Amino acid sequence: MALIVQKYGGTSVADPERMRAVADHVARTRRRGDDVVLVVSAMGSETDELLHLASQVSRRPPGRELDMLITAGDRKAAALVAMALADVGVDAVSFTGSQSGFITDTTHRNAKILEVRGDRLRAALAAGRVPVVGGAQGVSHETHDVTFLGRGGSDTTAVALAATLQADACELYTDVSGIFTADPRIVPDARRLQRLSFDELLEMTATGCPKPAMRAVEFARNHHVPLHIRSSFTWEPGTWATEEDPTMEQAIISAVTHDTSEAKVTVAGVPDKPGVAGQLFRALAERDVNVDMIVQNVSLEGTTDISFTVPREDLDAALEVSEALRPEVGASGVTADPDIARVSVVGAGMKTHPGVAATMFETLAAAGINIEMISTSAIRISCVVRGEAVDEAVQALHRAFELDRVVTS
């Protein structure tokens, strides 16, 4: 008998019909002999609707009140799913974040989990009941206020519960059937992966794969919680993310990801002396600008260009900060480019297979796509290209690395 944490996202509980389908699936899981803990998100687009309401009553809603508001949506969904379960004969009980023991800091809208006290959930499980936990919520440790874990926080709730309760697996139910070798909207023959490593999934979510939430994947990796990303519409098995299995032959490249949400800033002609980059990125951090890629090229003339990418909505702030620092650091100019895209190849096998970078660059060159920035990690290579070239880049790379071919393992 296993203990499974099942998380259902907003589309999986969007209306009463979907909730009843979830209840049937949980009943099936229980009949198989497994114990289940559920985590549910707010119904459909309710979180957005609540935020819209907030914007109608306040020009700058306080974070504490936004958290109180938003978490009402997940709580409502939890109560309804518990009712749907009762209706199919499964003894269920809903819990708020506070009731399920999520103690957080006081960073409203993006609270960090400090501790998970699983006592009430363990007691419910011992009594043969199915706990249904409202996702993405907790209670702050000193002020006892309601806190929200942020967008995608229900994934984090589920993984944290799986770790606390030492569950055998954490199933993340969503509206796609797993993790694909590329976005199927761009690459029609993209293949669903049966399995990948935490590190690979982490790199993928960091470079444009929209689900699951990166923070949850990081938590799963650190706490060794096997993740199963799967569909609540087909109920078929999806993609497992687990620790790397050294005995298994690895695919060199697992997937091609892309991200079109960023913009590029270049601070040009910076004197090549220590401290300049530190000064710039400290100032950006203080304005809460979320810097992603950073590339610096030293030129022969003793000056350097520093380029970095930021979420497009942070571009104005990034430009302001950079312009303000320009005289001080002696840069010759600051330019912005909102029309970029990043395309990445991710694969654990890359570590033992040289030549992946070369293949990537050759492939893009053969397609006539210019590379503007490059950054790499041990299992990922990313290139910044023109925005309009992104689909072609993804398709060409998917072909070049033969990702449409089924790998037997």
Place this chain on the structure above:
Amino acid sequence: MALIVQKYGGTSVADPERMRAVADHVARTRRRGDDVVLVVSAMGSETDELLHLASQVSRRPPGRELDMLITAGDRKAAALVAMALADVGVDAVSFTGSQSGFITDTTHRNAKILEVRGDRLRAALAAGRVPVVGGAQGVSHETHDVTFLGRGGSDTTAVALAATLQADACELYTDVSGIFTADPRIVPDARRLQRLSFDELLEMTATGCPKPAMRAVEFARNHHVPLHIRSSFTWEPGTWATEEDPTMEQAIISAVTHDTSEAKVTVAGVPDKPGVAGQLFRALAERDVNVDMIVQNVSLEGTTDISFTVPREDLDAALEVSEALRPEVGASGVTADPDIARVSVVGAGMKTHPGVAATMFETLAAAGINIEMISTSAIRISCVVRGEAVDEAVQALHRAFELDRVVTS
């Protein structure tokens, strides 16, 4: 400087515009120098919408889950109103029932308040903030579950808070401008009362006056909390309910009320011996049938007819219980009449003015309206009449007792 508890019902916080109007009014109250504690209900018809959702996922939703669901609505409204207050420069902080210290029993859907721990609210007030409390909710004392105080529970929340915090007054804001001498939809020249006693208001709410919730009036009377029922649309002063002031000359009759939500059951030809009525009403109580009026006429033949009224939705259950008992108690028959109405006159002055009953009966007779049942209290006389006669009965009584004339006091 006074401390005022202000309760805003669903229509008063139905949309962002109404919430902003509430925020402006609270800001005005604060500028006047008063401290304020707010209690808010769920927006508009949200409670009904949540119940409808529940009925779509479950044929018989568990009470605990319904409470978890319904209270999310009031909590959401509290967060939004707190934001609206912040937006007009009022430092506000929302609280759930649990956070504001409402400890209840575990009777889900209709929980009783056991204790109100006002510590967090007192601390917020001492810090110069306006607490905004989600209405009609608490936490159960042993199981720590979320509980719902029932329909109209926000009134009770407000009065209980006013008692706990020793507030100077409890203002109940609603979509009518106060308590009227009769329903203005039936009697166009019905007059708003400036003031009435708790006992009068209690009798009125017991006999068809829809607001405020009877339970809240009872609580206010027992804890000496002055109530002010007023409009959140005009913001004009409304009706005060206070303890009876013996120095004041009382109107004989304050208002005519009516209730068309009940049905009548008659158990006829019952042998007139002790214990029969006890047997019948015990059995009805065990089926949770809410019996209102009871009238028994002893006949000369040693048998008696017992008639009683129940909410129309309880009629089937009441008939079942009565029919089942009929052979046992030796009754000759059970009849149901769903088409009745009750019309009542209420007034504290009645105690010292004989002849009110006579005037009432004469007035109805003159209008050709037959009286089917009569019941009285010290300050109320109620008559059951045909359903179709109710408007005419109310109009005739309002005229007969000259309630359209302004009383100078």
